[in-house]
Amino acid sequence: MNSDRYCLLVxxxxxxxxxxxxxxxxxxxxxxxxxxVSGSVAALEAVDELAPDIVFTTPLEEDESWLAxxxxxxxxxxxxxxxxxSNNGRVIKALRQGASDFFVLPIDEPEYLVRSVLRQLNKAKVIADSQYFRDELEQSLALLQEDQQAGRHVQQKMLPPNEVVINDYRFEYRIKPSLFLSGDFIDFFKISESLSMFYLADISGHGASSAFVTVLLKNMTNRLLRNYNRGSSFHILSxxxxxxRINTELLDTGLGKHLTIFVGLLDRIENTLQYGVGGHFPMPILQQSGKAEFLAGSGMPVGLFDDAQFDGRIVELEEEFCLTLFSDGILEILDQPDLKAKENVLLETAARGYDDLQDLAKALGVDQIEEAPDDIAALCVSRVV
Structure with missing residues (x-):
């Protein structure tokens, strides 16, 4: 018989x-x-060679612990x-040493042996299937882990340094992902000697699919910047x-993903912040002239509607100011009972001022969260004076 299933009789x-x-x-x-087979040596060799589904064995005179x-x-x-x-002591000893069933020879009623064999074969099949699925799952998990590590490496490479000065503006950010990969993304870059742009985006969902959209987002803004430098388009100035543009291209991908985003354009000569809101919440907090307040504005999420309208505003900036942006993950970790109370906490914390984002994270309790329910991103923009 050619078979991939074996029963070993010892x-x-x-x-x-x-x-x-x-x-x-x-x-x-x-x-x-x-x-x-006969004897323990031959039996163990057969087990190594055949990996039998089931073993039937009699006591071996050479080894009292053979069954174990x-x-x-x-x-x-x-x-x-x-x-x-059928000595009771022998039966109990056999079961304690690992036997699944016990029969006295000669067997007067073979049908009982048949039933036991069928039952044990079914048990062996269940065990084999479970092992197969476990091996498949472990392989899938290993592959997923490799993919996640590769994705994280790519994502980390796309992010700018945590603290950079561009055109006399200091940009500092931190991202705390809820999973291995983050759906929150931050970038800032120089457009000209007087203009610089930054954005904070929160892609719907978590994990690899959301992280993939961050790659698209980075490529889109890089392409707009290249087009500006070549003089072929000036979309980057608005x-x-x-x-x-992001809305159109995201819809064209057909990924079914959308994002919320705040985009800001800083003009060092005019001392202004021009910004666009794509469903971002909470709104950034501007601290200057001794007070802190949320910027005005609203807008549709990006990647949901063909005819989406986005709110654009412009504000003047003082010599000393601090603009603080959060993704909505910050709201998930605050204990206040309602949204208004949580916004007040953010406003009051920003108004007190902070030395750096580590100080801000400590004040809001972010550093005490081991596993965040949602990605948390924070970006601080200030002038170097």
Whole structure:
């Protein structure tokens, strides 16, 4: 019989004809090949070679602990013990040493052996299937982990340094992902000697699919910047135009993903902040002239509607100012009972001032969160004076 399933029979002496024929008959019907060996050495070699689904064994005179040895060798697959008498002590010892069932030879009623064999074969199949699916799952998880690590590496490479000065403006940010990959993304870059742009985006969902959109977002803004430098388009000079371009291209991908985003354009000569709002919340907090307040504005999320309209505003900046942006993940970790109370906490914390984002994170309790329910991103923009 050519089979990939085996039953190993270990015995120092042949089984009686009735028991042997009953065993062989049911195994043949189940397409399981019966392999017979004598002695512990041959049995262990057969186990290594065949990986049997089930083992039947009689006590071996050479080894009183044989049943425990073979049970441990083939577990979790079943072992059925044969013996010449039904002494209670022998039965209990066999079960304690790992036997799944016990039969006294010769077997007067072979149908009981047949039932046991079928039951043990079914158990062996369940064990084999479970092992197969576990191996498949482990392989899938290993592949997923490799993909996640590769994605994280790419995402980290796309992010700017945590603190940079561009055109006399200091940009400092931190991102605390809820998963290995983040759906929050931050970027800032120089357009000209007087203009610089920044944005904070929060992509819907979590994990790899959201992180993939951050790659698209980075490529889109890089392309708009290249077009400006070549003189082929000037969309980069308008935050709302940037939002419209991102909206169109994101819809064209057909990924079914959308994002909220705040885009700001800083003019060092005019001392202004021009910005566009694509459904971003909470709104950034501007601290200057001794007070702190949320910027005005609203707008549709990006990537949901073909005809989306985006709110564009402009504000004048004092010599000393601090603009603080958060993704909506910050609201998830605040204990206040309602949204208004949470916004007040953000406003009051920003108004007190902070030395750096680490100080701000400590004040808001972000540093005490081991596993955030949502990605948390924070960006601070200030003038170097």
């Amino acid at each position: 015995s120092d002496s042949p089984l009686d004809t009735v028991s042997h024929e009953a065993l062989k008959s049911v195994l043949t019907k189940e397409s399981v090949e019966l392999v017979e 040895t073979i049970s441990d060798k083939v577990k979790p697959n079943p072992v059925v013990a044969f013996a010449s008498d 935050p709302t135009d940037v939002l419209s």
